[in-house]
Amino acid sequence: MAVEYDVVVIGGGSGGLVVAGVAAALKAKVALVERDRLGGDCLWYGCVPSKSLIHASRVAYEVKHASRFGILCNDNKIDFAKAIGHVQSAIAAIEPHDSPQRFESLGAEVIFGSGEFVDPHTFVVNNRRLSARTFVIATGSRPAIPSIPGLQLAGYITNEEVFEITDRPDTLGIIGGGPIGCELGQAFARLGSQVTIISSSDRLLPKEDPEAAAVVQQQLISEGIRILTKTRVERVEVVNGQKYLIAKNEKIAVDQILVATGRNPNVESLNLKAAKVELQQDAAGYNQQGDQKGIRVNAKLQTTNPRIYACGDVIGGYQFTHVASHEANVIIRNALFLPILKVDYRVIPWATFTDPELARVGLTEAEARQRYGNNIDVIIQEYADVDRAQAEAATQGFAKIITKRNGEILGAHIVGAAAGELIHEIVLAMSHKLKISALGGIHIYPTLAEVISKAAFARTQERYEKNHTLQGLLEKMFRLLRSLG
């Protein structure tokens, strides 16, 4: 039976827009269904606003600490509403790229509405039955809210509201010490809020290399942020209009509560059962709040209905914009042409944009030891030994590179200035299976990127220092050469 579309994409965010845009450009017949506005979390409530607020807060921090460079800034006031204005103008500048007009001009049909599957081949939206060769579910995720007594009554905000408040809370309680809690906690503290981060895990950023995460945690503490780890908020009370977080027999007064305790997939309204699309067996990729499960996919990103694909936060795993578009690119090939391509998660980088930044690719040291025992090398290069870092007083942090004994790079963790930019050199090396020696090539002096070439050189040096045979041979050779004149 003939169908109307080559592909119907459900969800117009980081993953869905890539599928819809490229498929339309390839002249496939595409419908893009979105229940709200195009752009998804990344544009409206995630990457774009958070990085914009972080930038404003960084300027505030630099101004406050400018006197160490002999720059005296008196009367440095913070206009919080203007900082939020910067956030909104960054969104407005990027939004046209994700606008319905742009996708329509590419040839996609954009349909606003929240629909559902009625059978394995049909999605109904606004009473229209959309039949297609293939479907892509890219409906993303939403904040998971812990069931803390009193929280609903007291009121709280999540990443969906935080970028729209124009009154800076004098005191801010953040529940959750993951990337959202850390990035926004530091930003608000730098913009003048008294911030307390409460996390159930034993340290901030529990998914990251412990030594690297400790550098970030120490910086946050040094900026006056109070951090309570291994702590759960037991209840929330409101007394005479004042909110209190009750944790470990302590009553913490806060003006505002930001919840950042992980995500839940957006699957409920889609009637997946009718489409024979199953969820995962466990909450893989979602944290302990993630009582709901993401969509189950195979390596080709097909759901349990092979005509229906899924990508991005809705399948759990790595919840990043660039991963959603990486997966979308696999789906385009499989859904439009032949379903043969498998998604490759071997080299997936990400960064947490605190100051210092923390960037990662590949295995942690613990994961590498688990897989390869002690047959690995771990190289640590401090920023303090990099001249440019000294010049910019950005000496905090290090690059840690983990390799097999033969030099194959297994993982890297950089905590320090511009870590999110510097990691890409290692990403490229890993993607092309280059060994660590490849990172030792010429680097511009003086740049922060030398933290990587120095790490590579440190490994060569370390191996040379252990190679007494080679040292002995060289000694003999030079003695001989001298004797010959």
Ligand SMILES: Cc1cc2nc3c(=O)[nH]c(=O)nc-3n(C[C@H](O)[C@H](O)[C@H](O)COP(=O)(O)OP(=O)(O)OC[C@H]3O[C@@H](n4cnc5c(N)ncnc54)[C@H](O)[C@@H]3O)c2cc1C
């Ligand atoms: C505060 C914050 C900061 C972040 N910072 C970063 C960062 O710096 N770097 C990074 O890589 N990642 C970051 N992320 C993660 C990133 O935003 C997500 O991983 C990414 O947006 C996921 O893309 P997606 O396509 O799966 O979902 P989304 O981009 O959220 O798109 C899902 C779309 O589906 C729509 N939708 C939902 N249900 C339906 C339905 N039933 N019918 C139709 N449409 C529907 C939604 O309205 C939305 O438009 C951040 C996230 C947050 C919350």
Ligand SMILES: NC(=O)c1ccc[n+]([C@@H]2O[C@H](COP(=O)([O-])OP(=O)(O)OC[C@H]3O[C@@H](n4cnc5c(N)ncnc54)[C@H](O)[C@@H]3O)[C@@H](O)[C@H]2O)c1
């Ligand atoms: N720079 C980036 O790329 C970036 C930035 C922000 C968010 N993100 C994405 O968004 C996702 C969600 O971020 P997140 O920070 O909400 O989630 P997360 O799952 O990464 O971290 C949640 C944290 O909250 C803690 N927690 C959970 N329940 C708790 C409770 N009841 N009380 C106290 N603490 C509790 C956990 O121990 C953990 O430390 C991330 O996984 C990431 O993929 C990415």
